[in-house]
Amino acid sequence: MEEKTILELQQELTKLKKAQVRIKRKFTFLLSIIAMLVLITATLAWFTLSNFASVNEINLKISTAPELYLDIENRGTDVSLWKKVLTNDMINQYLSSVNAPKIDEQRLDPVTTSNGISFQSQSGSARNANETSSFLEFKVWFIATTDMYVHLSGQTVQVEGNNATTACTTTETGAKADIVNALRVSYEDNGSAAIWEPHKGSPVAGQSSFDVNQSFGSESRLFHLDTLTPKQITFRIWAEGEDPECDNDVQAANVTIQMLFGGADEAGNSFE
Template sequence: MDEKTVLELQQELQKLKKAQVRIKRKFTFMLSIIAMLVLITATLAWFTLSNFASVNDITLKISTAPQLYLDIENRGTDVSLWKKVLTNDMVNTALRAENAPTLDQQLMDPVTTSNGISFQSRSGNTRNANSTTFVEFKVWFIATEEMWVHLSGDKVQVENNDATTSVSTTETGAKADVVRAIRVSYEDSGSAAIWEPNKGAAVNGQTTFDVSTTYSNDTRIFHLDKLTPKQITFRIWAEGNDPECDDDVQDANVTIQMLFAGTDDNNSLFE
């Protein structure tokens, strides 16, 4: 191989190396763009207009299946003094007792939580209940048998009215996606179970469950001893990290129905 051929090969090798460097740079740039787009997509779940609230009209109906009762106050061990259904008015009584806005006055801006108890804003600041953030109130439960309490997807008659568990809205189009952004947690003794209606991919480390007509250890919310009242803290919020919690669902209304049912240790339903 003569000197000229060697020189030409060296020049071609140099060109190839330069081309490889350019390809690497372009690839790195493309990865950076993709990473930015992923970040932007993630943050779009939060409202861009912070002076609007996701939900401004909340309707609640909370019912219980056989052998399970509830009330805003502890009524003792005489189950005849307890209720089978809680309405907006009853929940409003509890909110007024805490000097909190009633359900028709509540506004929920997006928040997020990992445990269903402590909440943060998009910037990571702590958010307090019932202040254009999330709704919080307490409910007492009592049962005539020792049981595990679950949310039930069954449709039953309670006091001659249909009862089930669901989240619905009268909104249409993209605004109706609000039903996917709502979360409800139930705190018992420092830990909380989180109900995620229309459950999707997990966000912010949350462990959630969706309602079902079958019962397992994973759908247990709390435990009740026989004729022993227990107070449970309810929290309702719009999950800012949910993909559906964006500008489309601002100022939406939502109706939340909850039907609680009890099972034994084998997750067999009390009837």
């Protein structure tokens, strides 16, 4: 009787071990499924098609600082030759000089970057600027009649009789309007770039980005200008593939980008 009980216990123990093995296998399978879902979730932000947002209009306008000017070309130290506003035609003039498609001929396909300078596709391969479907890049010269730190400004001011501000807008509605949250603009000066993220959300792709406001804090500081010393800055505009709202819903959207630049001293006091 006692030997039979021990045998039964051994059989029950064997059944229990087999059940544990089955549970482990199911658990491992479940973890695999979860891992796949996480991977899918991480990649859904990228488009599955290549048709993306056209850059509809880019307006670059200077802020209240009367000492600050810009142009596509270096006009020397005579500020009367410089401009307060850049138009699409002026930017297209630069693009033509480097044999790049005009703004309305380019499409922004999703790319990603950690520094706003070098860009990759979802697969990790390098992407070049100003291809038919890539990211937009152009260079702008700045000059100031006094030493200043140049900022991107969230103020609304009058420049040459028109309202000027910094904004990323669209005429799209519904989910397609999320395009304004997926775009980024970087400003490179001597190998270092500041990244403007309109409607800033949680950081992605290791980026350190900022959004504009009414004050000139250090986070919106782009670069420094010495008195009457022209400086060339590289602008890059792209759709950030790692942004959660850079998905199929915003394909073929239109977008308008305005940038208003202002000058301030080291303490952030703007020049009126």
